[in-house]
Amino acid sequence: MNWTNDKISALVEPDRAHRKAYVDEDLFDLEMERIFERLWVYIGHESQVKNPGDYYLARVGRQPMMMTRDHNGEIHVLYNRCPHRGAQLCTARKGNAGRRIRCSYHAWFFDLDGRLDQIPASEGYDGTNLKMDDPEFQVQKAPRVDNYRGFWFASLAEDGPSLESHLGNSKVAFDQLIDRAPGGETEVVGECFQMVQQSNWKIFLENQLDASHPGATHESTGIAAMTIEKDMRSAGEEPPIAYGFLSDFARIGIDGWGKFGTVAHPQGHCSLEGYMGIRPDDPDTNEYVRLMYDAYGEKKAEEILGVNLHHVLVYPCLSVQPPLQQLRTIRPLGPDRTLTEIWHFRLKGAPEAIYKRALGYYYLVNSPSTMVNADDLFNWWKVQHGLESQGGDWVSFHRNAGFDVVEGEVRKSTPGSMSELPLRHMMQAWKNYMMSNGGGS
Amino acid sequence: MSNATEILANSDRFKFADVTTKTQLSVERFLHQQAEFLDEKRWDQWLSLFTADGHYWMPAEEEQTEGEGVPNIFWENLDMMKMRIRRNEHPQAHSQAPNNRLCHVVSNVIIENQDNNGNIIVRSRFHCAEYFRYEVRNFTGKYRHYLEKTSNGYRIKLQRTDLVNREGPYEYVLQWWL
Numbered sequence: 081m082n083w084t085n086d087k088i089s090a091l092v093e094p095d096r097a098h099r100k101a102y103v104d105e106d107l108f109d110l111e112m113e114r115i116f117e118r119l120w121v122y123i124g125h126e127s128q129v130k131n132p133g134d135y136y137l138a139r140v141g142r143q144p145m146m147m148t149r150d151h152n153g154e155i156h157v158l159y160n161r162c163p164h165r166g167a168q169l170c171t172a173r174k175g176n177a178g179r180r181i182r183c184s185y186h187a188w189f190f191d192l193d194g195r196l197d198q199i200p201a202s203e204g205y206d207g208t209n210l211k212m213d214d215p216e217f218q219v220q221k222a223p224r225v226d227n228y229r230g231f232w233f234a235s236l237a238e239d240g241p242s243l244e245s246h247l248g249n250s251k252v253a254f255d256q257l258i259d260r261a262p263g264g265e266t267e268v269v270g271e272c273f274q275m276v277q278q279s280n281w282k283i284f285l286e287n288q289l290d291a292s293h294p295g296a297t298h299e300s301t302g303i304a305a306m307t308i309e310k311d312m313r314s315a316g317e318e319p320p321i322a323y324g325f326l327s328d329f330a331r332i333g334i335d336g337w338g339k340f341g342t343v344a345h346p347q348g349h350c351s352l353e354g355y356m357g358i359r360p361d362d363p364d365t366n367e368y369v370r371l372m373y374d375a376y377g378e379k380k381a382e383e384i385l386g387v388n389l390h391h392v393l394v395y396p397c398l399s400v401q402p403p404l405q406q407l408r409t410i411r412p413l414g415p416d417r418t419l420t421e422i423w424h425f426r427l428k429g430a431p432e433a434i435y436k437r438a439l440g441y442y443y444l445v446n447s448p449s450t451m452v453n454a455d456d457l458f459n460w461w462k463v464q465h466g467l468e469s470q471g472g473d474w475v476s477f478h479r480n481a482g483f484d485v486v487e488g489e490v491r492k493s494t495p496g497s498m499s500e501l502p503l504r505h506m507m508q509a510w511k512n513y514m515m516s517n518g519g520g521s
Numbered sequence: 522m523s524n525a526t527e528i529l530a531n532s533d534r535f536k537f538a539d540v541t542t543k544t545q546l547s548v549e550r551f552l553h554q555q556a557e558f559l560d561e562k563r564w565d566q567w568l569s570l571f572t573a574d575g576h577y578w579m580p581a582e583e584e585q586t587e588g589e590g591v592p593n594i595f596w597e598n599l600d601m602m603k604m605r606i607r608r609n610e611h612p613q614a615h616s617q618a619p620n621n622r623l624c625h626v627v628s629n630v631i632i633e634n635q636d637n638n639g640n641i642i643v644r645s646r647f648h649c650a651e652y653f654r655y656e657v658r659n660f661t662g663k664y665r666h667y668l669e670k671t672s673n674g675y676r677i678k679l680q681r682t683d684l685v686n687r688e689g690p691y692e693y694v695l696q697w698w699l
Contacts, residue, residue, distance in 0.1 A: 173688070270581065270592045274690035300615075304608035308600055319600075326604075419690060424592070436590060448691045449579070449595045451608050457694065458616035 081106050085515045092511040095481035095504060096474045099467040102280040107514075108415040115396050115513050116141035120226075120233040120246045122398050122409045123147050123157055125423070127230070127267035133176045133192060139411040139419070140234055145222060146170055147232060150192035151179070157222040157234040158194045169219065174271075181219075194219030229254050230266075249490070250349040253392035256402030259384045262371040263429030266405070269439075272421040273447055279460035280467075281396075281412040284420070285506055287456055288391060288399045289342050289352050291498035292479065295334035297459055301451045302329030321360070322440025326452065338498045340390065344484070344491040348395030348509025350502040353388045354403065364433035371429060393502070395509055405438035406446065416464050422446045477503045525576070525667045525679035530586035532642050534665070538632045548643050549630045551668065551675045556625035556647070559698060564606045571599060572669055572676045577698050579682045594687065595698065602698075609696055617696060621653040625699075627664070639670030640678075647682075649699050658692075660699050661685050 081087075083106060091098040101107060121140045128136045129149040136147045137160060144160040146169070160168050162183040169181050169190070180189045180197055189198040196217050199205065210217060222234035226243040231254050233243050244251070258266050277284055287293060295302075305326035309319040341353045359365055372381035392400045399408040405427065411419040424442040426435050445452045467475070480499035484491040493499035551570075558567040571577075578588045579595035588596040597605065609617050626648045634642040642665070649660045662684040668675040682699055 271688065273581070273592075274688070275694070276690050276692050278692070297615075300611035300613040301608045303611060303613075304604045307607055308604045311603075312600060323604075432590070439590065439592065442592060443596065447592070447594060448689065449695045451605060451696070454694045454696055455614070455616045 083107060083110055083514075088514050089511060092507045094508075095478045096476050097507045099473055099475060101507070101510070102282060102464070102467045102475070103415050105415060108412070110514060111510075112141040112412070114516070115510070116412065117143065117236040118240065119237075119396060119513065120224075120235045120243050121396075122394070123225075123232045123234050125231055125266075125268050125425075126155060126227065128174070129155060131176065133178050134174070135170050135177055135181075135192075136174045137170060137172075138234075140222065140236055141412075143236065144168065145234065148177070148181075148192045148194075154193065155225075155227070155232060156193050157225045157232070159220040159222075161220070162188060163196070163217045163219060164188050190219050194221055229258055246347055247394065248347050248349065249345040250347075250351075250392050250394040252351075252387065252389060253394060253398075253400040253402055256384070256387055256389060257400065257405065257407070257425060260372075260402065261427035261429055262368075262375040263427070264375070265428040266425045267428070268423050269426050269435075272423045275420050275422065275448065275453075275457070276413070277410075277418040277420060277457055277460055278416060279418065279457075279464040280415055281410050281418040282506070282510070283460045283463055284410055284418060285393055285396070285399070286503045287460065288393055289350050289502035290500070291337040291340065291342065291493075292334070292500075293459075294329055294337060295332060297455045298326075298329035298452055299334070301326050301455070302331070304451075306330045320440060321362070321437055322444055325441050326444055329452075335498070338496045341495065342493045342499060342502050344501055344505035346489050348506055348513070350393045350395075350505060351389060352391040352502075354390045359385065364431055364437075367431050368434050371431070375429065393506070395506065396513075401441075404441045405435075406442060408446070416468075477507070526578075526587050526589070529642065529665060529667055529679060529681060532634050534633065534644065536633050538634050540632050540635050544635065544641075545630070545632060548632055548641055548668070548675070552627050552630060552643070552645055552664070552666070555677070555680075556627045560623045560625055562620075568599060568602060568606075570677050571602075572678050573599065575599065575677045575679065577602065577677075577680050577682070579684065579687075579695075579699070581687060583683055583687065594684070594695065595682070597698075605696075619654070621651050621697065623649055623651050623697065623699075625649045633665075641668040641670070641675065642666070643668065647699070653693075662687075662699070 091101050117140060123138045124136055124147050129147055132149055132151040134149045138145045138147055146158055146160045148156045148158060150156060160170055162169050164186060167183055167185045169183055180191055182189055187200050191197050196212055222236055223238045224235040226233060228243060228247060228251060305323050309323055309327055312319045343351045372385060390403060397410050405425040407423045409421050413419055424438055444450060477500040480494045480497045481504060483494040484501050493501045555570050576588060577595055577597045579593060581592045581594055585591060608614055627645055629646040630643060632641060632643050644663060644665045646663050651658045662682060665681040666677060667679040669678050
């Protein structure tokens with residue numbers, strides 16, 4: 081189908097979206113072209129390529145890319161493709177290429193910044209059109225690469241808004257991930273978990289700030305966790321704080337999630353205000369707060385810890401939960417397949433117990449044995465199937481539609497509601513990005 | 522006694538212990554039994570195979586020698602295992618309906634060490650087919666068990682399960698132990 085601006089525009093109404101936005105192959109290709117291969121897409125954290133020669137594979141839209149660190153310590157984002165015959169240069173998910181990247185096919189050598197350094201028996205090219213310094217024979221770089229405080233992004237568009245301007249209000253996600261460390265630095269822990277969602281990438285983003293789903297979707301897990309907590313307390317044991325992340329689903333119930341407001345920001349970003357008892361009055365937290373006071377002084381430390389934020393969606397590819405030190409990035413593979421990388425972070429200088437709390441969430445919610453996302457993944461898969469059917473054309477976002485509270489450049493959910501504001505907001509942003517030809521804002 | 526992960530880490534994982542045929546057979550029977558309890562979902566019996574401080578462990582990386590304080594695919598004590606059973610058997614655990622079926626084959630059983638108290642470190646290989654949502658998935662890998670010898674037979678202090686494809690990507694999550 082030829083998706084003209086008019087046809088695209090007709091897919092998104094103020095309170096509903098057409099199912100084709102989630103299932104159509106041609107629209108998916110357009111999304112890759114106009115959203116994922118144009119906007120700033122997350123590549124990875126600098127600590128994924130700590131040493132010179134390190135590389136880490138990533139995907140930007142449909143393009144296989146890699147983040148590298150050269151021998152001057154600079155980070156680059158390159159297409160993972162040899163300019164000779166097109167072979168993929170690095171195949172392991174991560175590694176160290178040594179002094180130079182060697183193509184396995186004909187042993188062309190490249191510096192970590194993509195520069196062609198050496199071709200075996202190069203006299204065979206004497207007098208030909210191949211020149212060592214010809215841009216065509218260097219490993220191609222992402223047109224624009226930038227980082228925000230060590231979080232690296234690439235844009236495959238030559239022009240467009242700067243990274244900082246695209247991130248806008250969502251910068252707070254990264255500020256919080258870093259500033260909450262008494263040591264002023266954060267780093268990834270271990271390898272990420274990779275999971276394939278058998279559903280459209282937008283369904284994942286919509287789920288993240290959908291307040292009316294947790295109590296229903298995760299009821300069984302909430303009840304089981306609450307029972308075990310109770311059993312442990314009757315046996316005189318104190319259950320781990322992380323169990324509370326699960327029992328909350330039962331405690332808060334199906335209709336109790338309205339107390340956590342959501343905010344719609346420019347560029348399609350969204351955020352959720354705080355919950356989950358992130359600052360309980362326990363010895364570990366108090367020790368952590370003391371370390372924050374020592375590091376920043378009381379006033380600044382309270383400013384950092386006082387940011388009312390639980391979850392930030394950085395459009396189009398990130399879900400960040402700074403108080404729990406988690407970051408999920410999505411790599412769409414097709415209209416009905418989405419790869420997620422799930423990372424967690426260690427705050428330098430924070431007590432081990434604070435890391436263990438984040439690790440507890442990482443395990444219970446985001447590991448391959450999660451009893452939480454198991455039910456989400458199944459819902460998304462079922463939604464994908466439903467939207468592929470002809471049993472109805474529209475996806476409803478009507479909850480509290482028309483009742484958003486406008487505050488300057490942001491819009492907030494109706495107080496006390498489980499508004500579908502973030503879902504409406506992201507679909508409007510989608511429409512704008514999909515229709516614009518210059519893109520980016 | 523130091524903790525079970527440390528004992529496994531310090532044991533030579535290529536060693537063959539010189540044990541009696543009777544010990545070999547009783548350890549094999551124990552491993553077959555634990556696999557059968559998983560396949561048949563006999564949860565009370567499965568839990569009773571563990572010591573009070575026992576753990577089921579599926580590390581995220583092969584080089585891992587510790588389960589506590591690092592990312593894992595599974596790292597569960599009895600409380601977590603009870604939670605998982607309660608949750609997966611709950612009528613509202615919608616992603617688990619219809620419930621899966623597992624079928625294990627455990628083989629290549631090599632007793633690595635038997636200490637003076639009769640405690641055993643044993644390694645083996647498994648293959649497990651899972652029938653879930655009308656499709657079959659296959660898992661394979663190696664087990665390493667640290668078994669405590671008690672008056673009631675062996676009990677699991679630590680069951681380490683290393684999947685061959687531990688780094689994923691995972692097409693769907695694992696809800697039951699393998």
